[in-house]
Every structure is written in structure tokens, then in C-alpha cells.
Amino acid sequence: MAEARTSTRLTYDYVTRTIARTLGAPTRGYFLLLGAAVGLLGIGIITLLFLLRYGLGLAGYSHPVYWAVFITCFVFWVGIAHSGTLISAILFLFRSGWRTAVYRTAEAMTVFAVMTAGLFPLIHIGRQWYFYWLIPYPNERGLWPNFKSPLIWDEFAIGTYFTVSTVFLIMGLIPDIAAVRDLATGWRRKLYGITSLGWTGANEQWRHYTRGYLYLAALATPLVLSVHSVVSWDFAMALVPGWHATLFAPYFVAGAIYSGVGLVITLLVPIRRLFHLEEIITVDHFENLAKLCLLTGSIVSFSYLTENFVAWFSGNAAERAAFWYRAFGPYWWASWTMNICNGLLPWLLWSKKVRTNITALFVISIFVNIGMWFERYVIIVVSLAGEPFEPWANAVYNPTWADWGIMAGSFGWFFMWFLLFVKNFPAVSISEVKEVLPPPRSKAAKVRA
Amino acid sequence: MPKPFNDIFRPPPTPGVLGIFQYLDATLEAIKKLRAAGHTDFTVYSPIPRHEIEDALDQPVSPVRMFTLIGGIAGCAIGAWLTLWMSYDWPLVVGGKPVGSVPPYVVIMFEMTILFGALSTILGILFNAVFAARRGGKIQYDPRFTNDRFGIFVPASSQEAGKMESLLREAGAEEVRRG
Numbered sequence: 020m021a022e023a024r025t026s027t028r029l030t031y032d033y034v035t036r037t038i039a040r041t042l043g044a045p046t047r048g049y050f051l052l053l054g055a056a057v058g059l060l061g062i063g064i065i066t067l068l069f070l071l072r073y074g075l076g077l078a079g080y081s082h083p084v085y086w087a088v089f090i091t092c093f094v095f096w097v098g099i100a101h102s103g104t105l106i107s108a109i110l111f112l113f114r115s116g117w118r119t120a121v122y123r124t125a126e127a128m129t130v131f132a133v134m135t136a137g138l139f140p141l142i143h144i145g146r147q148w149y150f151y152w153l154i155p156y157p158n159e160r161g162l163w164p165n166f167k168s169p170l171i172w173d174e175f176a177i178g179t180y181f182t183v184s185t186v187f188l189i190m191g192l193i194p195d196i197a198a199v200r201d202l203a204t205g206w207r208r209k210l211y212g213i214t215s216l217g218w219t220g221a222n223e224q225w226r227h228y229t230r231g232y233l234y235l236a237a238l239a240t241p242l243v244l245s246v247h248s249v250v251s252w253d254f255a256m257a258l259v260p261g262w263h264a265t266l267f268a269p270y271f272v273a274g275a276i277y278s279g280v281g282l283v284i285t286l287l288v289p290i291r292r293l294f295h296l297e298e299i300i301t302v303d304h305f306e307n308l309a310k311l312c313l314l315t316g317s318i319v320s321f322s323y324l325t326e327n328f329v330a331w332f333s334g335n336a337a338e339r340a341a342f343w344y345r346a347f348g349p350y351w352w353a354s355w356t357m358n359i360c361n362g363l364l365p366w367l368l369w370s371k372k373v374r375t376n377i378t379a380l381f382v383i384s385i386f387v388n389i390g391m392w393f394e395r396y397v398i399i400v401v402s403l404a405g406e407p408f409e410p411w412a413n414a415v416y417n418p419t420w421a422d423w424g425i426m427a428g429s430f431g432w433f434f435m436w437f438l439l440f441v442k443n444f445p446a447v448s449i450s451e452v453k454e455v456l457p458p459p460r461s462k463a464a465k466v467r468a
Numbered sequence: 469m470p471k472p473f474n475d476i477f478r479p480p481p482t483p484g485v486l487g488i489f490q491y492l493d494a495t496l497e498a499i500k501k502l503r504a505a506g507h508t509d510f511t512v513y514s515p516i517p518r519h520e521i522e523d524a525l526d527q528p529v530s531p532v533r534m535f536t537l538i539g540g541i542a543g544c545a546i547g548a549w550l551t552l553w554m555s556y557d558w559p560l561v562v563g564g565k566p567v568g569s570v571p572p573y574v575v576i577m578f579e580m581t582i583l584f585g586a587l588s589t590i591l592g593i594l595f596n597a598v599f600a601a602r603r604g605g606k607i608q609y610d611p612r613f614t615n616d617r618f619g620i621f622v623p624a625s626s627q628e629a630g631k632m633e634s635l636l637r638e639a640g641a642e643e644v645r646r647g
Contacts, residue, residue: 030616031515031615031616032615032616035515035614035615035616155554156554157553157554157557157558158554158557158558163558163560164554164555164558165560165562166551166554166555166572166573166576167562167565167569167572171576172572172575172576172579175575175576175579175580176575176579178579178583179579179580179582179583182583182586182587183582183583183586186586186587186590187586190590190593194614197614198515198614198615200614201611201612201613201614201615202611202615216594216598217598218614219513219609219613219614220513220514220515220613220614221511221512221513222511222512222513222514222521222522222525222527223511223596223597224597224598225514225517225521225522226522226527226530226597227530227531227532227592227593227596227597228517228593228597229517229530230529230530230532230533231530231532231536231589231590231592231593231597232593234532234533234536234585234589235586235589235590238536238540238582238585238586238589239582239586241578241582242579242582245575245578245579245582249575249579450515450516451516453515453516454516454517458492458516458518459490459491459492459616460491460492460493461490461491461493461494461640
């Protein structure tokens with residue numbers, strides 16, 4: 020792997036100690052954040068209890084909009100999950116050295132985002148105790164396991180993605196847990212002693228580990244591209260105008276990575292500041308993330324243009340009506356929020372000044388995610404509400420407090436896991452950051468590896 | 469009575485010499501010297517994987533790749549079997565389409581390939597790295613090896629230990645321990 024430009028202060032020992040320090044005693048600020056996250060989760064749980072008691076009507080579902088904010092949130096969180104594996108697997112295969120400092124955060128974010136996304140189909144079905152009806156198994160209950168339905172593909176895709184990204188995260192953690200085990204005392208030493216699975220860094224271990232990691236990355240790469248494609252087919256396989264497009268798979272994948280990189284920036288900025296990781300996560304890293312954001316954002320903008328062009332150029336009346344309704348119908352505000360946040364905002368990132376300004380990036384990254392949430396809202400809710408096949412059935416749908424309550428709960432759930440993770444396990448990879456440093460050599464002349 | 473778990477989790481200690489190195493090139497030097505002297509059963513510790521160490525040790529390619537391959541093929545086959553068998557087990561013709569139609573099932577076959585491939589890769593790593601590496605018994609270790617030091621452990625009887633100590637020291641070990 021190419022050695023990255025780094026300051027000379029960075030030694031192996033400095034890296035280990037700086038990253039291990041992030042696991043030190045939590046401050047009051049940390050408990051405040053954790054408390055806020057648990058509070059949001061509480062709001063979500065209370066809302067869910069109301070939904071259970073009074074039914075999904077509370078969430079504003081009405082004909083023809085039966086896929087609404089819950090499915091929007093599902094797609095939003097699955098999308099968030101995508102940049103993690105992109106950074107950890109695809110950039111690993113491309114041998115980009117800069118990924119080492121940021122990939123652990125992105126990967127942890129992936130796992131927790133999929134965990135969050137997975138809750139939404141369950142909330143959406145309304146009767147959570149029948150969740151096992153979703154699982155296809157040989158017919159025992161008079162239900163038809165229909166493998167031709169994209170919803171079942173999605174189950175396999177999300178299930179596989181969750182499993183693989185979790186084992187990928189754990190695999191990457193093993194050498195780092197061993198490193199903090201060797202510094203820890205007390206109960207933590209015991210915990211890390213068990214969870215590091217006896218890792219010592221012996222050559223026999225590295226030999227199998229590095230090979231296995233390479234194959235995991237090689238498997239995760241097509242997986243990450245497939246998962247959001249399959250999510251997009253949940254829509255594209257249907258006949259609803261605005262959904263039924265072959266463009267959907269690449270368009271969704273690019274959007275997913277765009278929003279995911281946005282959230283990685285949102286999470287890394289405070290982590291870097293609070294844990295004093297300025298020397299390890301440098302402005303260069305943020306600039307590279309911003310470039311990734313610019314690239315995927317441009318693909319998303321291009322997809323918007325293509326979608327609208329094809330709707331017009333096809334001459335298909337239903338398709339044209341759907342896109343007209345999107346832009347100038349009652350939901351114009353949602354469409355234009357999406358267009359501005361995803362179509363125009365990334366253009367700011369052409370400027371190096373913006374890319375290297377952490378505050379600007381932080382603000383942009385938040386708008387990226389607002390934009391991407393609205394993109395899913397527009398695709399799902401607006402396409403259904405203005406469905407031009409049955410104009411007499413059109414109705415304006417509005418989210419209710421129950422939708423916002425569940426959504427707040429999902430943010431609480433995500434941040435709770437994330438905060439617990441960063442305090443208990445190294446949020447930056449110890450061994451991989453060392454990999455891009457020049458190794459200690461006795462000869463004064465530095466040899467490039 | 470044999471106790472397989474005891475052998476895996478609490479192997480008996482192996483006598484030998486442990487050298488601790490500050491520098492990578494000194495470690496490589498020691499590996500070369502040991503190999504020239506005909507040793508092959510020593511263990512090299514490093515905080516990160518380095519290609520130089522791999523090259524100096526000249527190890528065969530890890531068999532983990534076979535686990536990945538077999539897992540992937542098995543997953544693909546299970547995906548095909550699962551979808552086709554379950555379709556014909558409860559045959560419903562919808563929209564005049566065939567009961568078992570392969571194109572949509574490719575998605576499931578693909579996901580199962582990845583799932584089984586990844587899980588068997590993990591098993592392959594665990595099986596090889598955690599268990600197989602312990603065949604040599606309990607060997608000496610130093611907590612600095614996960615931080616910033618390299619190490620070489622050479623199993624040696626008490627007669628050979630002196631010779632090993634001087635070999636490691638000559639190569640540039642900053643500390644040598646007997647155990």
C-alpha cells in the first residue's frame with residue numbers, strides 16, 4: 020500500500036496511544052450526547068407503542084400513499100450504509116492509502132445504519148409479531164414464497180449486507196482490539212483479551228488474515244453495488260411512473276454513496292475534534308471525502324437530468340405527468356429541496372477552498388443528507404400521491420407526528436450504537452494507519468516501501 | 469483421556485528464545501540468518517503485515533482462498549436449490565410466467581454466493597490463524613508487538629538457546645529473552 024503524506028511526528032507508538040486514548044474515561048459531553056440519543060430513541064419507542072395500540076392510520080397512510088415516511092427512512096438508512104463498505108472494501112482494492120484513517124468510522128456507521136434500516140420494514144408491517152411471515156421458507160403456512168418479488172430479493176440483499184459488513188468490521192477490529200488489550204488494565208483487559216481471539220500479530224496469523232481480508236473485500240465490493248440496486252428494484256420493478264426506470268440501479272447506488280459519504284463527514288468532524296485526532300485524520304482526508312462526494316453527487320445530478328429528459332423525450336403521457344407533478348405539484352418544495360441540496364450544492368466542492376474548510380464541509384454534509392432524505396421522499400411519496408394512472412384517486416399525503424417520532428427514534432437508535440462503539444472500540448484503525456507510515460528502520464535513509 | 473479443547477486453548481509452553489526488535493530491517497536480517505542456519509519453525513511478530521517479512525519468510529499462499537471458493541460455489545448452489553425447489557414445492561402460475569424462472573432467481577443466487585463465500589472466508593481465517601497457529605504450543609509473547617516492536621521467537625532447547633541468543637543479538641535485537 021502506498022505510504023501517505025504524513026507529518027514526521029507520527030510513529031507507531033504515537034498512533035497506538037493516540038487512538039487508544041479515545042477509549043479513555045468518558046466526559047460529561049459524551050454522556051450528554053448519549054443521553055440525547057437515548058432520549059430520541061425513547062420518543063421512537065413511545066411512538067411505536069401508540070402505533071401498536073391505534074394502528075398505522077396514525078402515521079397518515081391513506082390511499083394511494085401506502086409507502087410513505089417509513090419506507091423513505093428505510094431507503095435513507097440503507098443508503099447511508101453504503102459509503103462504509105465503499106471506503107473499506109472498494110478503496111482497499113484500489114489500494115488508496117488515505118482510507119485507513121477514516122474507514123473504521125465509515126464501517127461502524129454502515130453496520131449501525133443497516134441495523135436502523137432493518138427496523139423500518141418491521142415498523143411498516145404494523146404487526147411486528149408476524150415478522151416471520153417475511154421469511155421465505157418451504158410452504159408450511161399456506162403462504163407463497165415468491166422469489167420473483169423484489170421485496171424478497173431485498174430481504175436477501177439486506178440480510179447478506181448486514182452479515183457481511185458486520186463480519187468485515189469485526190475482522191478489521193481484531194488486530195486493533197489486541198493492540199488496546201496490551202495497553203488496557205482491569206475488566207477491559209479481560210474483555211479485549213476474549214474479543215481479540217488470541218491475536219498476537221504472529222506471521223502465521225497475518226498470513227491467513229491478510230489473504231482472508233482481501234477476499235472479504237473482493238466479496239463486499241460487488242455486494243455493496245448489488246444491495247442498493249436491489250433496493251432500487253423494489254421501485255423499478257413496479258409500474259408506477261417515476262419508478263419504472265432502468266436508470267434506477269446506478270442512480271440509487273450513486274445516491275447512496277453520496278449520502279453515506281455525507282454522513283461520514285458529519286460524524287468524523289466532531290470525532291476528530293473531541294478525540295484530538297487532528298494528526299491522524301488530516302485535512303487531506305476530508306478533501307478526499309469531499310472529492311468522493313463531488314463525484315457521486317455529480318452522478319446523482321446527472322441522473323436527475325436524465326430522468327427528466329427521458330420523461331419528456333419518451334413522449335409517454337403518464338411519465339410526463341408524473342415529473343410535472345413532482346416539480347410543480349403540491350410537493351414542489353420537497354422536489355426543489357432535493358434538487359438544490361443534491362444537484363447544486365455539490366458544485367461548491369469544485370473549489371479547493373471549500374474542500375479544505377472543515378466547517379464548510381460539515382455544513383454541506385448535513386445538507387447532503389437532508390437532500391438525500393427528500394430524494395427518497397420525492398421518489399416514494401410524491402410518485403404515489405400523484406400517480407397519473409388513476410387521477411381520481413390522487414390525494415395529498417402529509418406525514419404526521421407519528422412519522423416524525425419514529426424517524427427521531429431511528430436517529431436516536433443509530434447514534435446510541437455509534438456512541439457506544441466509539442468509546443469501547445478503536446474508532447480509527449490502529450494497525451492500518453500504521454501500514455501507511457514508513458516503518459522504523461535503523462538506516463537513516465528512508466526507503467519507500 | 470485426550471482433551472482437545474485444553475490443547476487448543478491452553479497448549480503447553482514451548483521452550484525457546486524471544487528476540488525483540490526496534491527496526492524492521494534488523495528483523496529481516498535476523499530472519500535471513502535464521503533461515504540460512506536451517507531454521508523454519510520460528511515465529512515472527514509484527515504490529516502490521518509487511519510484505520518484506522512475507523518475502524523474507526517465503527511462505528506458501530494461505531489456504532483461506534479455498535474456503536472462499538468452496539463457500540461461494542456452495543452458496544450459489546444453495547441459492548439455486550432454495551428458489552427452484554420452493555417454487556415447485558408450491559407451484560403457482562402467476563401472469564403466465566414459468567413457475568421456476570431463473571433470471572429473477574439469479575439475484576438470490578448472487579446474494580447467497582456472497583453470504584456463504586464471506587462466512588466461509590471468516591471460518592477459514594479462524595480455523596487457520598487461531599487454531600492452526602497454536603500447534604506449536606504456547607510461545608513467548610510481548611505486549612509491545614501490537615504497538616511498535618517486531619519480534620522473533622525461535623523454539624530451542626537449553627543447549628541451543630545460547631547460540632540463538634547470540635544470533636538474534638548480532639542481527640540487531642534490542643532485547644533477548646529466554647523462556
